[in-house]
Amino acid sequence: MSITEYFNMLFTDYTLGTITLGTAVLGAICGMLGSFAVLRKQSLLGDAISHAALPGIAVAFLITGAKDSNILLLGALVSGLIGTFWIHGMTKKTHLKSDTALGLVLSLFFGFGMLLLTFIQKQPNANQAGLDKYLFGQAATLVQSDVILMIVVTALALIVMLLFWKEFKILLFDADYTKTLGFNTKFIDITITFFIVLAIVLGLQTVGVVLMSAMLLAPAAAARQWTNRLSVMVFLAAIFGAFSGVFGTAISASQNNLSTGPVIVLVASVFVLFSFVFSPSRGILFRQLRFRRNRRDLKLKKTLQFMFGIAETHENISHPHAIKILNNFQGFAKTSLRALEEKEWITLDKQSWALTKKGFEEAQTMFDKKDDNE
């Protein structure tokens, strides 16, 4: 399928349009709220909550017997919240660490959910087919009402976030200070957590329990590499998330047998990888380049220092010396001599070098000044 064909389908094919819009909105809200989760060092909370939502879905089905996705999501929301607060309580009141608490809630709730799901499947009257779509997610089952719900929740989250922006921000970076300023930290904390849980629950139907955590994490982790400002990060994360959704849906639509959830996650992972490598200030590539440049610079300065040591003993600082006497000095190389000449610190003459006045002063004051590189 070519790109133009895809765009044609996007606007003519109702299902594809709905799914694309749905995954884009989902990606955006996950990226937005995921930024907070990542910065609060709660990255894996998403993983735990998405698993913990499963028994809620099963219980909601058992109680109502209906397959209305809104009711099931409500059940998921409740059990996700219970899981979150239990994790919080466990780390606060006992000596169990947060990793253990997360792992416990994740696996125990999920196990209980599986027990209920298999129990439901054996019920005689069960029209339960489709409950297990929450395990792996089926973007194909998204209908317009689901997408509208997503948009409403996203808008709500956006409004709340803008309203409480400074509270969220200050709590994120200095919780103690927030408390001393008289903000109700508990309330702010619960609000953020509530929206994170809400976003996760919304995503369950699309990408499923297992991959939900990546939806939350990956766009935020990618956005983090490009900026040190919270507002920019949240914005970038939303964009990355939305694009992961759109690209993921497009790729999976273009092939047979390619489920949307995993593809979206892989696209998001590619964003992360790209950001890790190519981000200008934090990326591995530029960091390595900077590292190399510093090392070369250090080498040059070492050579200059050594020359300075020799030149110092002479009346005339520009007295020429043979290049040979540098042979015993490590760090000396033809290229470094040429680089020194380029900086007009030395003059080269076939077999000899001489320090210039500029080079002499540079070496003399080298340790007095701060790094002029930055």
Next chain:
Amino acid sequence: MSNPQIEIQLIAVVVAVACAIPGVFLVLRKMSLISDAISHSILPGLVLGFFITQDLNSPLLIILAAFTGIITVVLVEWIQKTGLVKEDTAIGLVFPALFSVGVILIAKNANDVHLDVDAVLLGELAFAPFDRLMVSGMDVGPKSLWMMGLILVITVTLLLLFFKELKISTFDVGLSSALGFSPAILHYGLMSISSVTVVGAFEAVGAILVVALMIAPAATSYLLTSNLKKMLVLSVLFGVFSAITGYWVAHWLDASIAGSISTMLGLVFLIVYLFAPSKGLIAVVYRQKQQQIEVSLLTFLLHLNNHTEENERHLNHLREHINWQKIKAKSVVDLAVRNNLIVINNQVVSLTEKGNDFTSIALDYIITNKDEKIEHLKDDFFLFRG
């Protein structure tokens, strides 16, 4: 009890024990979530292994899958080392990506692979006895029992051989490397064992319930003891108990065995979490209340010590001054009276001799801030607690 029933329980017990042992060390090393990561990311290893061997039960498959698990650990550590993201984010980035690769590989080759994502995630213990191991035509038992048994034997042997090394590197990495035990070797050794155990176990109980079997018994016993040996024994006991009761609950409800085992683990944990003697929720909340009242008592006595005038020591004034609610004030005053620290005459409170001594020692403590001074304080004065 029929023969397959006994076999299923036997497999469940062996899996539980094999998971509980590395689980203890994972919990103590604050790496519980690595088990979650490994259990998901071995999926591509399994699929690739299947492409190579075309046999779901080949040992090569297990080795390849376990190897993917170790790659996961290495990848996570590598991302952590770049310092671009926090540790937990690194875990959360790696395993969903690998898992996605696995799911896509399965989906693209759905016709060739008799591997079902459901089965991988959830496992089905009930079918385990049908896959028999035949040795020269003789039926010697279910395959997974032999496999898990072998893994268990290896785990126990390694545990016995390297117990002290593991112990010391778990609690004090610095000391262990100073003594010449390489923390890296122990770390990767533990990771390999966990990885192999996860792969072996997950055929039976599924990827996510492996996590339950690893973490829950260890976390439960961690709430009950701080002795490593006792913790290991307790974890094994909890694992075995949940495996057997879980089986019967599943039998009764006609539901997933793995699901009900982890539900049992959850129940056991919940009970211990609430009622554990000194580290359980109720004990902790009770203790915190007590400490709160003790601190209040101290504040109250110091206040009395500071004021000799009668009107400052009048009961009503105190309530205003220290700004306590009525009930709290009453409980603190009652406690002080019961301990003979104060006497009340005509609504005016004064310190007794014992109260005076107590306050001066407490003041001493507050000034020097040495912990050992307060240690004996409560015993010396036979304080009744709040």
